[in-house]
């Protein structure tokens with residue numbers, strides 16, 4: 001057996017490289033994340049005379065009024081002498097309102113966008129802004145070897161990126177809680193080096209009856225700091241309290257901070273909200289979908305714990321649909337209306353108007 005890393009391991013390595021500002025090779029493209037691009041590497045590429053393209057999502061392209069010939073993304077031509085600031089101004093909306101955009105931006109029409117699409121997926125998975133600098137390589141294998149870069153086969157990568165990694169129960173231990181002394185915390189670890197997720201089991205819920213369930217997405221600001229901008233903290237404590245008073249339930253704590261964009265990007269979104277954009281518009285200006293979470297992860301954990309029927313504590317119909325589509329029976333939706341403050345009225349109203357949340 002070979003000791004060489006397989007495609008899942010190479011993808012994990014590539015995510016770490018991109019976060020560090022190290023280039024990776026995907027298919028025939030050299031790729032760097034815009035957010036971590038350094039002046040020295042950009043200069044080296046420019047001196048080598050490599051034509052550079054900045055790939056952004058169609059959401060970001062819409063804000064910048066750039067043509068997205070590749071439907072879900074746009075490949076923007078980078079001027080030969082562009083500094084890092086130019087690239088960041090395209091990638092990051094922080095200064096959109098202050099600094100009028102340089103433009104018009106020219107989009108590439110010819111060629112294949114599939115390497116760029118995979119690169120944006122990896123940048124999102126690395127919780128970076130979805131914007132990547134790319135350059136076409138004549139001989140990707142030799143270039144990667146000469147520069148000690150991670151080399152990913154595009155077809156192999158395409159096969160793994162869209163399916164969530166299998167999760168395995170790692171450890172569980174008794175955890176007495178304020179709401180119930182019969183608490184137990186289970187840790188699940190994915191095979192792809194990504195975030196671990198947790199299940200908090202209260203009591204000993206029967207596996208043959210519907211279990212009171214909450215799929216809670218991590219919210220550092222709401223869960224831990226008592227942020228008034230969202231309703232996450234009260235929802236977390238409310239759900240646990242209800243499980244405690246009924247004597248059993250299961251709360252999945254999914255590490256999908258900021259609806260899957262990560263805390264740094266969520267803070268970027270909060271800055272945009274201070275400029276007057278709502279929660280959905282802020283995600284779009286950053287180049288993200290409204291919601292980047294994958295609820296298949298939650299369905300997988302529930303099934304592996306032996307549950308098949310749930311009473312789901314939520315106001316979000318997308319969670320009901322995703323569980324049903326992934327083999328769980330939702331016998332009841334239990335509303336979870338807690339934590340309204342005068343800071344989050346607009347946030348909750350936007351979720352109802354744009355994300356279909358039930359009031």
Ligand SMILES: Nc1nc2c(ncn2[C@@H]2O[C@H](COP(=O)(O)OP(=O)(O)OP(=O)(O)O)[C@@H](O)[C@H]2O)c(=O)[nH]1
Pocket residue numbers: 215216217218219220229230232235256257258259260261266269270279283313314315316319336351357
């Ligand atoms: N991107 C982004 N994420 C946010 C914002 N405010 C809160 N979040 C995140 O949104 C997620 C809220 O998740 P959940 O508690 O599962 O809520 P939900 O999808 O609204 O559904 P229910 O609470 O079940 O009704 C957490 O990951 C928060 O970090 C925001 O303005 N922008």
Ligand SMILES: [Zn+2]
Pocket residue numbers: 219221222223230231232233
């Ligand atoms: Zn929150």
